[in-house]
Amino acid sequence: MDEFWGPFWIVLTGALAGASCGLLGAYLVLRKMSLLGDALSHAVLPGIVIAFLLSGSRDVIPMFIGAAICGVIATVLIETFHRRWRVQEDTSIGIAFTALFALGVVLITAFAGQVDLDQECVLYGEIAYTPWDRLFWGEWDLGPRPVWILGTVFVLNLAFVLVFYKELLIASFDAEMALSVGVSAALVHYVLMGAVSVTTVAAFESVGAILVVAMLIVPGASAYLWSDRLKVILTLSALMGVISAIAGYFLAGVWNSSIAGAMVVVMGALFALSLIFAPHYGLLGRFVRQVRLSLRVARDHVLLKLLRDRESRSVSTLSWSDLVDTAARRVSGIAIRSLMWQGLITREKGYFSLGEQGVTYATRLLRNHRLWESYLNQLGLPPDHVHDPADALEHFTDDHLREEIRAALPNIATDPQGKRIPDG
Amino acid sequence: MIWDATFQLVLLGSLLIGATSGTLGAFAVLRRRSLLGDALAHAALPGVALAFLWTQSKALPILLLGATISGVVGVLIIEAIVNYTRIKADAALGIVLSVFFGGGIVLLTHIQQSEVGNQSGLDKFLFGQAASIVRADLYVMCIVSALVMIAVFLCYKEFKVLIFDAEFLAAQGFSPRVVDLLLMGLIVLTVMVGLQAVGVILIAAMLITPAAAARFWTDRLHVMVLASGILGALCGALGVGLSALAPRIPTGPVMALVATVAFLISALIAPRRGVLARWARIRANALRENGQHFLRAYLALQTRGKREIVLLDLASELQLPLYRVRRLATRLASDGRVSLQNGACSLTKLGHKEANFVVKSHQLWEYYLVYRSILEEDHVDRSADEVEHILTPEIIEQLESILAQEGIDVVGDIHKTHSGYRRTGEDG
Numbered sequence: 001m002d003e004f005w006g007p008f009w010i011v012l013t014g015a016l017a018g019a020s021c022g023l024l025g026a027y028l029v030l031r032k033m034s035l036l037g038d039a040l041s042h043a044v045l046p047g048i049v050i051a052f053l054l055s056g057s058r059d060v061i062p063m064f065i066g067a068a069i070c071g072v073i074a075t076v077l078i079e080t081f082h083r084r085w086r087v088q089e090d091t092s093i094g095i096a097f098t099a100l101f102a103l104g105v106v107l108i109t110a111f112a113g114q115v116d117l118d119q120e121c122v123l124y125g126e127i128a129y130t131p132w133d134r135l136f137w138g139e140w141d142l143g144p145r146p147v148w149i150l151g152t153v154f155v156l157n158l159a160f161v162l163v164f165y166k167e168l169l170i171a172s173f174d175a176e177m178a179l180s181v182g183v184s185a186a187l188v189h190y191v192l193m194g195a196v197s198v199t200t201v202a203a204f205e206s207v208g209a210i211l212v213v214a215m216l217i218v219p220g221a222s223a224y225l226w227s228d229r230l231k232v233i234l235t236l237s238a239l240m241g242v243i244s245a246i247a248g249y250f251l252a253g254v255w256n257s258s259i260a261g262a263m264v265v266v267m268g269a270l271f272a273l274s275l276i277f278a279p280h281y282g283l284l285g286r287f288v289r290q291v292r293l294s295l296r297v298a299r300d301h302v303l304l305k306l307l308r309d310r311e312s313r314s315v316s317t318l319s320w321s322d323l324v325d326t327a328a329r330r331v332s333g334i335a336i337r338s339l340m341w342q343g344l345i346t347r348e349k350g351y352f353s354l355g356e357q358g359v360t361y362a363t364r365l366l367r368n369h370r371l372w373e374s375y376l377n378q379l380g381l382p383p384d385h386v387h388d389p390a391d392a393l394e395h396f397t398d399d400h401l402r403e404e405i406r407a408a409l410p411n412i413a414t415d416p417q418g419k420r421i422p423d424g
Numbered sequence: 425m426i427w428d429a430t431f432q433l434v435l436l437g438s439l440l441i442g443a444t445s446g447t448l449g450a451f452a453v454l455r456r457r458s459l460l461g462d463a464l465a466h467a468a469l470p471g472v473a474l475a476f477l478w479t480q481s482k483a484l485p486i487l488l489l490g491a492t493i494s495g496v497v498g499v500l501i502i503e504a505i506v507n508y509t510r511i512k513a514d515a516a517l518g519i520v521l522s523v524f525f526g527g528g529i530v531l532l533t534h535i536q537q538s539e540v541g542n543q544s545g546l547d548k549f550l551f552g553q554a555a556s557i558v559r560a561d562l563y564v565m566c567i568v569s570a571l572v573m574i575a576v577f578l579c580y581k582e583f584k585v586l587i588f589d590a591e592f593l594a595a596q597g598f599s600p601r602v603v604d605l606l607l608m609g610l611i612v613l614t615v616m617v618g619l620q621a622v623g624v625i626l627i628a629a630m631l632i633t634p635a636a637a638a639r640f641w642t643d644r645l646h647v648m649v650l651a652s653g654i655l656g657a658l659c660g661a662l663g664v665g666l667s668a669l670a671p672r673i674p675t676g677p678v679m680a681l682v683a684t685v686a687f688l689i690s691a692l693i694a695p696r697r698g699v700l701a702r703w704a705r706i707r708a709n710a711l712r713e714n715g716q717h718f719l720r721a722y723l724a725l726q727t728r729g730k731r732e733i734v735l736l737d738l739a740s741e742l743q744l745p746l747y748r749v750r751r752l753a754t755r756l757a758s759d760g761r762v763s764l765q766n767g768a769c770s771l772t773k774l775g776h777k778e779a780n781f782v783v784k785s786h787q788l789w790e791y792y793l794v795y796r797s798i799l800e801e802d803h804v805d806r807s808a809d810e811v812e813h814i815l816t817p818e819i820i821e822q823l824e825s826i827l828a829q830e831g832i833d834v835v836g837d838i839h840k841t842h843s844g845y846r847r848t849g850e851d852g
Binding site for chain 2: 028029032034035037038081084085086087088090091093094095098099101102103105106109110111119123124211213214216217218220221224225252256257258259260261262263264267268275279281282283287293295343
């Protein structure tokens, strides 16, 4: 096999497997059926082995039939254990798939001589042999067989997702609504499970039974962190499958290791990156939002403290240690420095006072605070209970909301403690 | 089978593994942590490979240490994903399980293909090979199992409360989180003990399946824990024995299959919760109800003044096919409630007694429902029909005294028109 076509076929096979699994995996994650995918990919093993034994070849049709029968058996077993024998659901899944997988492994090893399959294939597939596994039409060499199989499966999956986009969407997010508009959620469920089984079996030869689970779940879950839109999730999920295939192939060369394993490791890395950097649902974004929020609250509190001080005396008497909130020293310190840097507050001889812009800003905050206090008081909260909620609300009150509250308090000029509500 | 010292060693080891994982599995299953054990075991694989790569040693304690660390890291990542992102527990479990396993496969194939030292033996951790247990390994297993067993013994009460009422545990001053973590830690240790002989992929079966089998036999936790431990030990030993017959086959899958057979047998024949027992119970109930309907129908016919009652009359009264009525009659005859003489049918003394009792239950219950204004007069028949088979003489007495106190006359039928045993409720 020459230097270009060998790697090309392998990467193409991996990419097709990754994209097919990614498309369906997004739905598995959304529908909280990841474990069913896990169970199914383990459970089809004995079916595949028996099909090999009976047909004596690697023909696709017997393999699919065997796997499909086993998939159905697994589903029926889980249902029987759970619903009729009253075993817990997770336990039922655990028993059914370990039993079937164990059966498959025993069959493989017991008939090792007669089956063109071994433990390695079960574990991490034979994607490296893709270029040599040719499909013939009579005398014609049509190219690697796995590419044909996975290509067909990919096209079928894509067609399934595109044609039934609306049905899948509605059944995944709102089963009752689906029923009311005439989409059978149960039918969608079974068709989806069927598609998952077919994809699992098609990918099995290339990446093995256990790594298929990764291909199904990991890109879907990663994409789910990036977006709320199903179309984006589907595209990203399939794309991540493809990227992992390409990167995994080269990494496997570097590490001198299993290609399928390396693909899964890349998927894991993509997931970790998504986990950290995804804008809205990532850890970093979450952290930054929290820090910004607490910084904003700390800044507001510093400004308010200075304004209240100014109301009572003409010369500022507040030093650094008076301003810093002892409960959150670090955030508070950063808040004071950033206010100084922006010129909202100034320091003279160790004492802080508000700058011109600072006064405007702080007055608005104080107005927020006292308006809320009056408003809450009017709602029936006793005067000694209004401070804390007003303290929380003052930071998030924009001009519009402020004037609405003002309008709701027509004849009130002071807060419940008798302090004047400033204009501004 | 070679009944020599080596085999005894291996047998002892697998007994130990089975007993430990069975015992802990009972708690894991009840605490709904069974699949977490699976994820943990898969996540242990890269740890085994890394430990080997760094130390170039195949000593079991070192490999197990690596396995423990990466297993624990895996579980922590699952917790973190569930707590800090919008990804649900099932997907988190699947992600960690498969990605760690993929990493383990990369490391294992790397070790195999670059021939670092003597690598043969590491892949035994995948499907398990009990034959690879040596004396030193057995010592490690003994120590860890002993630790696990002692911990279970000491914390039995806390685990029990955690499983059945975690809030009560908190009220008692224990932190459910700490107890939960302790249980998780013990599951980690258990998985590690079994890793060598059962393998990362199927050790979950040893944790889940014997416990689920034991659950069928009892409702009491300590019995279940004991039964699960014993069952696990049996599965371990039997699995090793069977795979000794065919050394090519790895032990893990054999043990998992033996455990599954134990589960299926338990599910079938266990006395109360078993499938057969439940089926028999349902059947016995149905037979009893049908028999009582038969007796009531007879009484009804008699009250209407019918003298010579044959099976055909009963069949039309019961609205059942004749062959079923005949079968019922034969059964009641063999119980001594009915006597059959050339087609004619009469109740024995015992049959009369029971028939009267059933009719009385039915009527009393109807009166009671009406008197307590639970149901209207024309709705009580169905409900009484269900209850008449269940009421005991004591309840009947109570009902009678309540109704007597209220001065309610319980003579005769509340509807005047009789139906009773007909579930369809069409009165004539």
